[in-house]
Every structure is written in structure tokens, then in C-alpha cells.
Amino acid sequence: MKKAIVTGFSSGIGKAICEILEENNYKVLTLKSRLEDTKALEIEVKNLLKENDIDLLVNCAGLGIFKPHEEISIPKIQELININLTAPIILSSLLLRTLKKTKGHIINIASIEATRHSKFSALYTATKSGLRNFSLTLFEELRKSDVKVTTINPDLTKTNFFDEFNFEPSENKNAHLLPQTIANTVLDILNFDGVITEITVRPQRLEIKKK
Template sequence: MRKIAVVTGASRGIGLAISKMLLKLNYTVYGICRNPNRCDFKDDHFHLNKGDLRDPKTIPDFLKTIPDQEKISLLVNNAGVAYFSPIEEMSPEKITEMIQVHVTAPILLTQALTRILKKNEGRIFFIGSVSGMEISPWGNVYGSLKAGLHHFARLLFDELRKYSVKVHLLIPDITKTEFYEHLNIEPDTDPKSYLLPEQIATIMKQILLDDSGLVIPEVVLKPELFKIKRKKYQS
């Protein structure tokens, strides 16, 4: 019998790499994203449904699309969005969007599925960011929200471990994805200076396959070198 996983932001980047890995581990994956039609990947056990995590009201609607909710054993809170600018120049709409996606949605999804995960002795993964651990110029809103997500994951680990629900926080550094499409920086061309989504999925796979009773609550993932570059804009 296939286990069921729920993955947010599953249409591209880290979320898609995680979904592909889970399919190979015999999971049925229900993903949520804003634009499912933009994802070319197809699999009989990969169900990508439309949902907007900027609007908390869409979460119950998304969960209703999962026919066997009682079999869910894995939740991956991965979806993210980032806008960097001086605080006075950032619009209220962008601030609200980041709050909803990075904090409100993961907490609401976790709350909605915790009883099922307790029954199934399941797992919850949170994809954080090193921005939640470091000072980032013009990234104070994004970094603060990631720090809040980190703290929620840490508190949840202690709350749920008595019920054999394993909570894991993965904190990646700069990763080569479309995450940077709205930013004025991007990964350097040196392949040693960034992570790949598949590397993050591999770490998750190693954690999932370890049934020794050892729980790894938190992992920080960094590339060998630290290099970033500013985008060049044509006038």
C-alpha cells in the first residue's frame, strides 16, 4: 500500500525534486501550487492541484481534493516566496503575501493534519532558510518569517515526539531554483557555490529511510563555497 504525502510548492524547484524522490519511495504525492499547468512532470501517483497559499481559505478546499486523507503520513511545508527591499519601500501586499505563505499556511496545514499524522505516526518536514539564521540586508521581513517558521518547527518537534510524529527542519543555503526570479541577486556560475534541489531531496530521503529510532530534528545545508552575483540589467 502506497503512503500519501502532501507537498506545498510542488510544481518546481525543491518541491518538485522532493516529490520525484517520494514517488520513487512508493508514495502517492498530492502537491499544491498556484499554476499546475506550468509543471511538465507527469506521473500516475503525482497529483498537482491548484491552490493559493496566500489565501488561508484555500487550504480546506485543497485538502478536500485528497480522497484518502486518513492515509496521509507525510507533510512537507516547502512553498516560499521572497521580496527584498528596504522596509519602507516594500508594499503591504508583498509583506502580507510572505506572511501567509511562510507562516500562516504551514501552521494551518500542520494543524489540519496533525491528528491524522499522530494516528499514522507520520512525519512533518519544514524547508527553512539560512536567512532565518543570519542578518540579511533588505531581507528583514523574509528572514524574520523564516526564523519564525524555524521556531515553530522546533517547538512542534518537542510537542509531537511523544506521539511518534517526527518533525524535521531542513535549512538550506543558496539553492539554484527560480526562487531568485524576483530578486536582484542569483547563484554564482561556480557549481560549488550553490545547492541543487535534488541534493536537498537526497538528504530528506536519507532521513526518511532511517528507521533506527534516531531522529534528526534539524539540518543546515550549505554549498562548499560562498559566492553570489548581482544580476545585470540592460538599460
């Protein structure tokens, strides 16, 4: 049985990815450390690797904020950078030796915002575009080691990501994605005979609803 680590596993896209992996012969190992606590994260991962080889890392945990940049507090700026960008980079570093051993796969869940420049999204876009470019560059570094690296850029997906925002995806089923859609994309990527380095997944329509 292959083993995977998935961040953001408790809800939304991360939970759906865990469910589909478990249905397809993966054992998902969960991390208890807060992603912002890099020292605790390092200790936990190193202890986990004493008894496990990892075949798959899915960096799915993410936070968003969409407001004028001068209105964002410095602690919030640091929190988004830590969770959206720093933690995936650190986890990739900690797991690369085992992933080289298993000829494994890193899948980073970025965002449609990593590919464009939207109003009030400067901070979020910076973290997600950083993750996207980290992934694409890391693939080039790891090609000879047979470790695959993939970036997924989801558009509006109906999850609790929008709970604290003043907008959310419309109820029109053609205007949002479901977490299961992204999870199915992960499975397709894992089963692909080759490497999908990047994929952007979008609904047909663009509609949002103000709260």
C-alpha cells in the first residue's frame, strides 16, 4: 500500500483528496503539527520517516484574503505566506529523500489566481504564484530522480474557503467546481503515463454571489 501526506485534510479539497486516495490503495498519514510551527513540523516529519517511506505529498492547505493590501495586518500577511508558500517548500525539502527512494510525486494545489492578476488579491496571488513557480522549477530539478511534480490551479470551488469572505461561488452548478472534481483530477494525474506538470481546472461560467 502506498503512503501519502496531505495537508488541509480536514475539510474541502483536502478531505476529498484523502477520501479518493484511500479508495485507491493509499494510506494517508496526517500531520498534527501546525504548518506555521516549522520546528515542530520538522521534528514530526523526521519521526514519521523513521518508520515510513512516502510515495505522495499533496500540499493542499491554504488561506485566502481579498482586500486592499494596506488593510491587511502584518500577522495576517505572515500567516498567509507561512501556510500557502513556506510550509509546502519546507515539506517538499523534508520529504525529497524518501520521494526519490519511492520515485514519488508532489502535487501542489495552487490557484487560478496564480495565473492572473486580480484586484484585492496581491498577497494571495503572491503566495500562490510563488508556489506555482516553485513547483514548475522543482520539476526541472528532479527529472533525473524520477520524482514527479504537478501544480493544480483550481478556479472557484465550493468549499468553506469562502466562509469569512463577503462573496462566494454562485449556486449555478456550471459556475463552480466541487472538491470531488479536484480530487478526481489528482487521481487522473497519478494514473497518467508521463508527467502532468501543470493543470488549470475551471467551471464553464464565471458567476459569484455577494453575501
